[in-house]
Amino acid sequence: MSRPLPITGEQVGAALDKAVEQVRLNLPKYTKKCQNHSSVKGIYPTCKNDEWTCGFWPGEIWLAYERTHDGAFREAGLTLVDSFDRRIRRKVKVAHHDMGFLYTPACVAAYKLTGDQKAREAAILAADQLISRFQPKGEFIQAWGRMGSPINYRFIIDCLLNLPLLYWASQETGDGKYAGIAKRHTATCMANSFRPDGSTFHTFYMKKDGSPGHGRTCQGYQDDSFWARGQAWGVYGSILSYRYTKDPAALDTFKRALAFYLTRLPEDLVPCWDMLFQPDSGEPRDSSSAAIVACGLLEAVRILPREETGEYERLAREMVGSLAANYAVETPVEGTGLILHGTYSKKSPYNTCFPEGVDECTSWGDFYYMEALTRLAEDWDPYW
Ligand code: GLY
Numbered sequence: 001m002s003r004p005l006p007i008t009g010e011q012v013g014a015a016l017d018k019a020v021e022q023v024r025l026n027l028p029k030y031t032k033k034c035q036n037h038s039s040v041k042g043i044y045p046t047c048k049n050d051e052w053t054c055g056f057w058p059g060e061i062w063l064a065y066e067r068t069h070d071g072a073f074r075e076a077g078l079t080l081v082d083s084f085d086r087r088i089r090r091k092v093k094v095a096h097h098d099m100g101f102l103y104t105p106a107c108v109a110a111y112k113l114t115g116d117q118k119a120r121e122a123a124i125l126a127a128d129q130l131i132s133r134f135q136p137k138g139e140f141i142q143a144w145g146r147m148g149s150p151i152n153y154r155f156i157i158d159c160l161l162n163l164p165l166l167y168w169a170s171q172e173t174g175d176g177k178y179a180g181i182a183k184r185h186t187a188t189c190m191a192n193s194f195r196p197d198g199s200t201f202h203t204f205y206m207k208k209d210g211s212p213g214h215g216r217t218c219q220g221y222q223d224d225s226f227w228a229r230g231q232a233w234g235v236y237g238s239i240l241s242y243r244y245t246k247d248p249a250a251l252d253t254f255k256r257a258l259a260f261y262l263t264r265l266p267e268d269l270v271p272c273w274d275m276l277f278q279p280d281s282g283e284p285r286d287s288s289s290a291a292i293v294a295c296g297l298l299e300a301v302r303i304l305p306r307e308e309t310g311e312y313e314r315l316a317r318e319m320v321g322s323l324a325a326n327y328a329v330e331t332p333v334e335g336t337g338l339i340l341h342g343t344y345s346k347k348s349p350y351n352t353c354f355p356e357g358v359d360e361c362t363s364w365g366d367f368y369y370m371e372a373l374t375r376l377a378e379d380w381d382p383y384w
Helices: 009-030 056-068 071-090 099-114 117-131 157-161 163-173 177-192 228-245 248-263 287-303 312-326 363-377
Strands: 154-156 203-206 212-216 342-345 356-360
Touching: 009 056, 009 071, 009 312, 009 363, 056 071, 056 099, 056 363, 071 099, 071 117, 099 117, 099 157, 099 163, 117 163, 117 177, 154 157, 154 177, 157 163, 157 177, 157 228, 163 177, 163 228, 177 203, 177 212, 177 228, 177 248, 228 248, 228 287, 248 287, 287 312, 287 342, 287 363, 312 363
Parallel strands: none
Antiparallel strands: 154 203, 203 212, 342 356
C-alpha cells in the first residue's frame, strides 16, 4: 500500500454527501434511541442514553444539518436534545468526566445552530457536573469512579476534549470558574500525561498529597506503550487548549505529540490501535485516531499563522483521503457507520479494559471523519 493521495475538494464534497446520506438512512433507528459506541459485525446496536459516547451520533446529525439545512436533521437533533436534557437533570450515568464528549456535539452544537434554550441549559448543567469532579489536591478532573477513591485518583489524556465545554460555559455565563478549572487541569495534564518524547500515558495517577504519581494504561497495550487514540486525543486536545488559552506550552505540546504520532504511522497513515505495532503484526487498526488527528491538524491550520502550519493541511488531506478511499463503508444499509476498522478496547495481557468494538465502526470515528470532511469543505465554526 502506498502513501495516500491528498483528498481533493471534489472528493471531499462527494464523501461528505455520502456521509450525510448514511446519517439520513440511520435517522429512524437512532432518533428515539441512542446509537451505541461501536458496531457489532458492522451494525450499531441501539442503546439507552447512558453511555459516554452518546453525543457523537447527534453531532453527526448537526453536521448533516449544516451541510443540507434539511429540517429532518434539525428535528431529530432537537429530539435528542430532550433526551440529553433529561439525562443531566436525572443524573443518569454522569458520574464521570465525559460531559464534553456528550454535551458538546449534542447540545452546544444544537444551541449554536438553532439558539435552542433547552440545549444551552443542559450543556451548562453538564459543565457544572464536570467541574464537580475537580480535585484541588493535584489540580485535576478525576476521570472515573467515586471521588477520591485511591484506585481512581487519576485523570486521563482523553479529558482534553471535555474541556471546550468548560470554556464555552464560561463564555456563555460570564462566570470564569469553568475556564479556570479547565486551565488548571490542562496544566496538570501537560506536565504529566505527555512523556519527554511526545508520546502519552493513557491515565495518570496523582498521590493523595497532590504530587504526581505514575502513568498507567487502561486501553493501550501496556503502560509504556503508545495507545493510538490517546495520542490522537493529545494532539487534538492540545491545539484546542492552545486556541482557548494562547499558552505557548499548549502549542509546544501539540507539536511534540504530533511529531511523535507521525514517526509511528504506517504508510497509509492509519495507525494500529497501539502504535507499538505496525500492520505486519496483524494487530487491528484504529481508524478513529486518523480522523481525530486530521481534525487537530485542520484546527491548527484554522488558528495558526500560515507560516507556522507548513505541511499540516496536506497531511490532513492525506489522512482523510486514506480514510475515504480505503476505510469508508461502501454499501450503505441501515445501522452501518461511516468508517470501518476502528478499535474501541482491545484486551492485552497488561491492560485493564473490557474488550469490545475491535475492528468495527466507532461512533466517534464516524463523527470526527465527518467533522474533518466538514472542515475541508467549508470555513467551519467548531462545536468544540
Ligand atoms: N475516551 C475513551 C476512548 O477513547 O475510548
